[in-house]
Amino acid sequence: MLVLGGTGEARRLATALVEAGRPVLSSLAGRVAEPLLPLGEVRIGGFGGAAGLAAWLREEAPPAVVDATHPFAAGMTASAAEAAAATGVPLLRLQRPGWTAGPGDGWRWVDSLEEAAGAVAGFGSVFVTTGRQGLAAFAGLEGRCLVRSVDPPAPPLPRDVTVVLARGPFSVADETALMRAHGVDVVVTKDSGGSMTAAKLTAARHLGVPVVLVRRPPLPAGVPVVATVGEALAWLVEIGSRREGS
Structure with a gap:
């Protein structure tokens, strides 16, 4: 499983997958000198845009990709969508909800x-x-x-x-x-x-x-989006069931 990470949600997802005995590779952009590392295998550095990620997906053939990058990592999110569409690898966007103003907020x-x-x-x-x-x-x-x-x-x-x-x-x-x-x-x-x-x-x-x-940048069209790690895990279970039944 490939998790495009760098967020707390990505780390929690990687932890859950490792604890469930599922192999996972977390990819970090490398923009922070000392990032908080998730459990499991970690890759630091980009893939070389959408084409590079597509080449990696064809070679490694992961069952699915979860894009759990920062809400403002628009370039990586766009590359993930393009690469997934080119290779047919299922892609999910895991993105926490934005903030909502309350009484007294200016x-x-x-x-x-x-x-x-x-x-x-x-x-x-x-x-x-x-x-x-x-x-x-x-x-x-x-x-x-x-x-x-x-x-x-x-x-x-x-x-x-x-x-x-x-x-x-x-x-x-x-x-x-x-x-x-x-x-x-x-x-x-x-x-x-x-x-x-x-x-x-x-x-x-x-x-x-x-x-x-x-405001956050818009998300690519056609990519399913969930807000929690639990929803992402449920999606991965569904993807796994489809693969086993095919």
């Missing part, structure tokens, strides 16, 4: 990092939590900018930037203290969903700080 939705940068251009202290990829979109900000990422970001960066290197999960108390310490008056994030990094949204609500959220 959210503004945008479609890109560039649009997000424009939306916060007039603020004095911006907390950017979109990861180190794409920070060039915020390089022109004139105010103070607090950037958090797992690994050190590469330039270009905002002129007045403070970088915090940290990996979630984060508590509401810690996020609140961080925002207060840096005088944050707006937060920028992607709609990643999940609980590991949601505390900043709660902290922003408590502090009355607005949040600019980047």
